[in-house]
Structures are given as structure tokens and as C-alpha cells.
Amino acid sequence: MHPAPSVIIFTTFSGLGFGLLFWLGIGAIVPTGLSAFIWFTSAYACAVGGLLASTFHLGRPERAIKAFSQWKTSWLSREGIAAVLALVIMAIYGAGLVFTGTRVAFLGWLGAFGAIATVFTTSMIYTQLKTVPRWHHWTTPVLFLGLSFGGGALLAGQVTNAIVLLALAGVLQAYAWIAGDQRFLNSGSDMQTATGLGHIGKVRAFEPPHTGSNYLMREFIYVVGRKHAKRLQIIATALGFIAPIILFILPFNHIFAALAVLCHIAGVLCLRWLFFAQTEHVVGLYYGKR
Amino acid sequence: MTQLPPPSAKKLGLVIDLDTCVGCHACVVSCKGWNTENYGAPLSDQDPYGAEPSGTFLNRVHSYEVQPEAGPAQLVHFPKSCLHCEDAPCVTVCPTGASYKRSEDGIVLVNEKDCIGCGLCAWACPYGARELDADAGVMKKCTLCVDRIYNENLPEEDCQPACVRTCPSGARHFGDLADETSEVSQLVAERGGFDLMPELGTKPVNKYLPPRPKDVAVPAQHLEPVAHNGKGFVAWLDRALSALPGRTN
Numbered sequence: 001m002h003p004a005p006s007v008i009i010f011t012t013f014s015g016l017g018f019g020l021l022f023w024l025g026i027g028a029i030v031p032t033g034l035s036a037f038i039w040f041t042s043a044y045a046c047a048v049g050g051l052l053a054s055t056f057h058l059g060r061p062e063r064a065i066k067a068f069s070q071w072k073t074s075w076l077s078r079e080g081i082a083a084v085l086a087l088v089i090m091a092i093y094g095a096g097l098v099f100t101g102t103r104v105a106f107l108g109w110l111g112a113f114g115a116i117a118t119v120f121t122t123s124m125i126y127t128q129l130k131t132v133p134r135w136h137h138w139t140t141p142v143l144f145l146g147l148s149f150g151g152g153a154l155l156a157g158q159v160t161n162a163i164v165l166l167a168l169a170g171v172l173q174a175y176a177w178i179a180g181d182q183r184f185l186n187s188g189s190d191m192q193t194a195t196g197l198g199h200i201g202k203v204r205a206f207e208p209p210h211t212g213s214n215y216l217m218r219e220f221i222y223v224v225g226r227k228h229a230k231r232l233q234i235i236a237t238a239l240g241f242i243a244p245i246i247l248f249i250l251p252f253n254h255i256f257a258a259l260a261v262l263c264h265i266a267g268v269l270c271l272r273w274l275f276f277a278q279t280e281h282v283v284g285l286y287y288g289k290r
Numbered sequence: 291m292t293q294l295p296p297p298s299a300k301k302l303g304l305v306i307d308l309d310t311c312v313g314c315h316a317c318v319v320s321c322k323g324w325n326t327e328n329y330g331a332p333l334s335d336q337d338p339y340g341a342e343p344s345g346t347f348l349n350r351v352h353s354y355e356v357q358p359e360a361g362p363a364q365l366v367h368f369p370k371s372c373l374h375c376e377d378a379p380c381v382t383v384c385p386t387g388a389s390y391k392r393s394e395d396g397i398v399l400v401n402e403k404d405c406i407g408c409g410l411c412a413w414a415c416p417y418g419a420r421e422l423d424a425d426a427g428v429m430k431k432c433t434l435c436v437d438r439i440y441n442e443n444l445p446e447e448d449c450q451p452a453c454v455r456t457c458p459s460g461a462r463h464f465g466d467l468a469d470e471t472s473e474v475s476q477l478v479a480e481r482g483g484f485d486l487m488p489e490l491g492t493k494p495v496n497k498y499l500p501p502r503p504k505d506v507a508v509p510a511q512h513l514e515p516v517a518h519n520g521k522g523f524v525a526w527l528d529r530a531l532s533a534l535p536g537r538t539n
Contacts, residue, residue, distance in 0.1 A: 063405075073383075074410075131413065193489055211343070
């Protein structure tokens with residue numbers, strides 16, 4: 001799959017932003033006044049910035065408002081609605097903390113639930129696709145949630161929660177990478193089923209339909225990511241999980257905490273790039289490629 | 291709405307005969323010709339006369355080599371366009387309702403005024419039937435020439451999809467696949483028409499007819515060797531070189 005920068009930035013930063021909103025919502029930290037203003041502004045910068053970035057890959061972004069209408073069937077539509085609801089509820093909750101210094105627990109919990117729903121619906125956009133066997137698996141939503149709330153805990157300075165969640169997410173990510181490598185081969189789709197010619201013999205792509213490239217090949221057949229996949233997995237694991245955990249175990253220091261957050265963001269950007277770049281779509285079979 | 295309608299009484303679609311397709315790409319050209327100036331945005335090309343031409347097509351012809359266990363390989367030309375699936379995953383993923391399946395005849399269409407060009411329907415399609423137009427920023431796909439098949443201003447013989455009308459070898463057939471007595475349904479029954487990637491559960495309406503078994507075995511003919519027993523200087527050189535230590539290819 002083509003690793004569009006807009007979607008990588010969107011999933012990374014909105015994941016972190018909603019993760020932070022979750023911890024703010026459940027009252028893990030209860031800032032008031034100016035401090036609350038800074039906390040909520042940071043969370044909204046990540047969440048809203050990510051959502052805005054996601055509109056850059058649209059062909060017609062000026063019609064994005066229409067995407068709220070098909071919640072009955074479309075995970076993308078549900079994500080839009082969940083994001084707006086979570087952001088509105090948390091804005092009211094945040095305003096209470098900033099201006100009156102009071103915490104309306106009910107609103108906080110509702111907003112936290114909205115944050116979970118937003119990250120889950122985002123992950124389901126990918127998980128639902130039978131055409132992409134690597135994504136069509138329970139590890140996709142669990143990892144999105146783990147990374148979002150682990151990263152949110154890191155931002156919120158929740159030492160124990162961050163260490164536990166990031167360690168679990170790291171182990172799950174390693175499992176998803178290893179198990180995912182076989183999923184396309186075991187999916188039951190191959191050139192024989194794609195062409196229906198398997199009853200005659202082994203099928204090989206002899207000639208593509210055109211001499212140039214096309215949208216399908218640019219969007220779905222991206223082989224560069226697989227060449228360095230193992231190296232990038234090690235880099236992403238070191239930056240996204242191991243470095244922040246070590247920095248958080250060390251005696252607390254603001255520079256270490258900032259470094260932990262920066263390392264984690266770099267690691268998640270790297271693993272999200274791989275999430276797209278390494279992944280094969282079944283349409284590649286028609287081109288004799290993966 | 292992007293909810294799928296209940297199964298329609300009519301299921302319009304194509305039957306593509308892989309036995310008779312000669313791979314001439316006439317269907318590709320006629321499809322682009324008709325659809326670039328009719329339904330919706332034109333099918334744009336980028337850098338058409340330059341070094342890296344690319345463009346939007348609703349129908350493309352692949353060619354595959356199939357190697358049986360015994361005997362020579364077969365070349366199969368393979369036209370591919372939207373299969374107008376009964377359980378179309380491209381429709382249900384659409385966030386705006388732009389992508390829909392018609393309840394009256396099962397044709398899958400895109401309402402381009404509502405399309406935001408997110409590309410998710412193309413991700414959901416296993417067959418590569420949808421292409422995002424780089425110029426218009428909206429999703430393009432086969433309309434089954436909905437603006438021809440019901441068009442009262444066209445002569446009757448032209449009221450079929452452009453690809454079917456133009457095919458010089460009669461490899462493309464159009465009709466109602468829900469009607470068991472229709473010509474296309476009978477073709478599918480007689481020739482063992484099949485679905486592409488049935489394991490993905492999309493239930494395509496379009497069917498493919500397999501190449502007929504070869505009735506005459508075609509043995510692979512090799513050229514006769516030019517020389518078995520060399521004579522003269524070259525033969526001496528061959529023997530002399532072979533006598534030296536080292537590997538002979």
C-alpha cells in the first residue's frame with residue numbers, strides 16, 4: 001500500500017491526541033486554570049492537526065462534510081462522527097477545568113469513551129478490508145488502541161501506565177509483524193483464484209495491460225517498503241517502545257521525559273510508515289506482483 | 291445510502307469468454323472513448339505523449355501465461371472491469387453515500403457530486419475495478435454504459451455497453467444474469483462460467499468463461515541442431531579446448 005504522508009501523520013498524531021484526551025477524561029491528571037489550558041491545547045493540537053492532515057489525501061476535500069452521513073455501514077463515516085463528538089464533549093469538560101476549576105466527572109468519562117471509540121473506528125477502517133490480509137486481523141485494532149493510550153500516558157506523564165501499555169504494545173507489535181508476514185500467503189487468494197485459471201495450471205503474468213504505470217499500481221503495489229522491512233522494524237521497536245520505557249524508568253527528569261515522547265513519536269511514525277509500505281493488497285496478484 | 295439494496299430481480303452484467311478473446315484491446319479503447327465524454331468527469335491522462343504516460347481506464351486487458359503439468363504453455367488474454375458484485379464491499383465502505391448499487395438492475399455506480407476522493411472503495415475492491423482520476427479527484431468505474439443500454443436515442447444494436455458492441459471476436463456478452471433463460475445465463479451454464487476470487491465473498495455478477503480444452507495436442511517443436519559432428523579446424527579446436535582442465539558449459 002502507498003504510504004501517504006498525510007495518513008501516517010493523521011494516524012500517529014490523532015492517536016496520540018485522543019490517547020492524551022483519554023487520560024485527561026478519566027481524571028488521571030486533573031489540571032486547572034492555565035495548566036489545564038496548556039494540557040488541552042496540546043491534546044487538541046495533536047488530535048485536530050492529525051484529522052486535518054487526513055483531509056490532504058482526499059481528491060475533493062471541500063466535500064469532506066458529506067463523510068458524516070453513512071454511519072450505518074461505513075467505518076470512515078463512524079470515525080468522523082466519533083471524533084467530532086469526542087472533541088466537543090472534551091472541549092466542554094476542558095472549559096470547566098480551565099475557567100471554573102471544576103471537574104465534571106461524567107463528561108470526562110463520556111469524552112474518554114469517545115476517544116476510545118475514535119481510535120477504534122480509525123483502526124476498523126483498515127481492519128475491515130478483506131483485500132488486505134495483513135490488516136484484516138484482531139491485532140490491528142488492539143495495536144492502534146495500545147499505541148494511542150500508551151503514547152497518551154507518555155504525554156500525560158503517567159509513568160507506570162505508560163511503561164505497562166508500551167511494553168504490551170511492543171510485544172503485540174512484534175507478534176503482528178511476524179504473524180502478518182504469512183497472512184497474505186495463507187489468505188487463500190493467489191494468481192490462480194484471481195484469474196480462475198488454476199484448473200489449467202500455474203498462472204504467470206505475461207504482459208501488463210499497459211506500458212506505463214497506473215493508479216492501482218501506485219496505490220497498492222509498493223515494494224520499496226519490504227526491502228528494508230526488518231531493519232525498520234528494529235528501528236521502530238527501539239525508538240517507539242524500548243527507548244521511552246528506559247527513559248521513564250530512569251529517575252524523573254524533564255529532559256528525559258521530553259526525549260521519551262520524541263523517541264516514541266519517531267518510532268510510531270516509522271512503524272506506521274511500515275504499516276502501509278510493507279502491506280500487500282490482493283489486486284497486486286493481477287499484475288503478478290505483491 | 292451505501293447500504294446494499296436487497297438482491298435485485300434483474301442482475302445486469304457481462305460474460306467474458308477467455309477462449310475467444312484475442313487481446314486486441316479494442317474494448318479498452320471503445321470504453322475510454324465512450325466514457326470520457328459521457329457519464330461524469332472525463333477519463334483524464336497525465337503526460338500522455340511524454341516519458342511516463344498514465345491515465346484512468348475502466349477496463350484493462352491483462353495477458354497471462356498458464357503452464358499445464360504436461361504440454362505447452364497457453365496464453366490467455368484477460369479483460370477486467372467492474373464485476374458489479376452482489377455483495378459489493380466498495381459500496382458499504384463509502385463514507386458519503388456516493389458509491390451505490392442500483393436496486394432496479396444491480397449496476398454499481400458512483401455519484402461523482404458526492405465523492406470526496408478518499409479512495410477507500412478502491413482499497414476495498416479486490417479486482418482493481420476503481421481508479422481515482424488524477425485530474426477530477428473523484429473515483430471512476432465501469433457504469434456498464436448505463437447511458438447506452440437504456441438510451442432511446444440510440445439504434446437498438448447500440449443499446450449495449452461500448453466494450454461489448456465493439457469486440458471483434460464476440461468475447462464479451464451483456465445481459466441479465468438473474469434470468470436463467472437469458473443468453474448470458476445459458477452461456478454460463480453451458481461453458482462453466484466462474485467467479486474471480488470467490489473466496490472473498492463478493493459474489494460478482496460478471497462471469498468468466500474458461501478457455502476450451504485443446505482438442506489437438508501441439509508438441510513443442512525444437513529446431514534441428516545445426517551440426518552434430520564437426521569437421522576440420524573448428525572440430526579440432528573443440529577437442530583441443532575440451533582436453534584442457536576447467537569447466538565446459
